[in-house]
Amino acid sequence: MELITIADVRTAADDLAGTVVRTPLLPVPWDEELWLKPENLQPVGSFKxxxxxxxxxxxxxxxxxxxxxxxxxxxxxxxxxxxxxxxxxxxxxxxxxxxxxxxxxxxxxxxxxxxxxxxxxxxxxxxxxxxxxxxxxVPPFDHPAVIAGQGTIGLEIVADLPDVDVVLVPVGGGGLGSGVATAVKALRPSASVIGVEPELAADAVESLAAGEVVVWDVDRTYRTCADGLRTNLSARTLAHLRERLDGIVTVTEDEIMAATGRVLRDARLVAEPSGAVALAARLFHRDELPGGRTVAVVTGGNADPAVLAAALAV
Structure with missing residues (x-):
């Protein structure tokens, strides 16, 4: 399986200039070594x-x-x-x-x-x-151009925080993690790119351990509130993640909802549950992560109002 390169990501950046919002890195008031990459600010509310x-x-x-x-x-x-x-x-x-x-x-x-x-x-x-x-x-993740486009997030992270140590990315189909890891590892080899997925849709953890795509059926993945992360990896994204991802952690449903509420209350950003899983890892699994300057990608903010209300009640 041929993997995309940093050159592919740079080509994507040229295509996206003037169309896609170049989102900033936002520091948070409760953690001096954490920045959020708010892709919920895109015109359609997500990195996609x-x-x-x-x-x-x-x-x-x-x-x-x-x-x-x-x-x-x-x-x-x-x-x-x-x-x-x-x-x-x-x-x-x-x-x-x-x-x-x-x-x-x-x-x-x-x-x-x-x-x-x-x-x-x-x-x-x-x-x-x-x-x-x-x-x-045009599939959601199993496509070289899609992966390269998502990788532009990694370009921007390293440009804005050249000494970044850790980048946390949600993992569903794996296109985001594949692209971001490609860019970050090419530009900042010492940085760790860590994937985060729900415990109730942890097919990527199993796939990486097995060295082949392990498919969870919809009866299992549809239990998670993180609806954007219910998809399985493809052979293409697994190949990228095996080569370039530094690790993966899982978060619980309660942790996802707590992170959704935290980012809304204290960072003043609207995140859907899928978009808050990277923050959940930093909040609740810090001992499982490398230390240092960390960026958590907030992937999207297209949340149902009832879900936001529930998150604020946690």
Whole structure:
């Protein structure tokens, strides 16, 4: 499996300039060695805009004109719909039943044709639509251009904090961790990139231990409140993480919700549970992490108001 390089990430950065927000690093008042990377401030509320925009930009014009299709529980679907609208092409998003309604509504508002299917059918249905319509399939994470786009977060982290020691990234399908680790390890080899995933969707931990993709079925992964992290790794993302990730830790549901409330109250940022797992690792598993100057990526803020209310009550 050929891995992306720092050159690929730099190409993505050129494609994204002027379209994607270059988010800052924000210090927090309770931890002098912690900064947050607030990707919830992107126009679609998550880091997914980076990979989706780069992937659409890299399509040949005649291919792109036929439109794009994907499968997503919400954030990637919103990002692809936004990118497709910017390029003036149609977008179809296959959504698993049970996806947060706030995310589905925003996909439709961005012009996406949303199709709902049972969770286990999402990929197969997206592939069927692509084959029948001629639209380009842009998967949420299993794509070199998507991974390179997400890697631009790592470029920005090292540029803004050159002596960073630790970068914490949520892991679902592994595209973010693959891209960020590629950039950070190329530019700051001494830094550690640590993945974080929910205990109730810990397929990446098992996959890295086994050296092959271990699939958790939807009955297991759908127990977690971190809906953006319910997907399994692909062979491509596993290859990147095995080569470049320095470790992975898991966090509980209570820890995720507590971190969601903490970032809202004390950092004044709206994070969905999936976006708060990196902070949860720093708050509750610091003894399992390397020490030093740490950046936690807040990956998204597309939370249902009821979820935010529950987090504030913790």
């Amino acid at each position: 805009l980076r990979g989706a925009t780069h992937a659409v930009a890299r399509l040949a014009p005649d291919v792109r004109s036929r439109g794009v299709v994907t499968h997503s529980s919400g954030n990637h679907g919103q990002a692809l719909a936004y990118a497709a609208r910017a390029f003036g092409v149609p977008c179809v998003v296959v959504v698993p039943a049970g996806a947060p309604e706030v995310k589905v509504a925003r996909m439709r508002a961005l012009g996406a044709d949303v199709r709902t299917v049972p969770p286990a059918r999402r990929l197969a249905e997206a592939e069927r639509i692509a084959a029948e319509s001629g639209a380009a399939l």
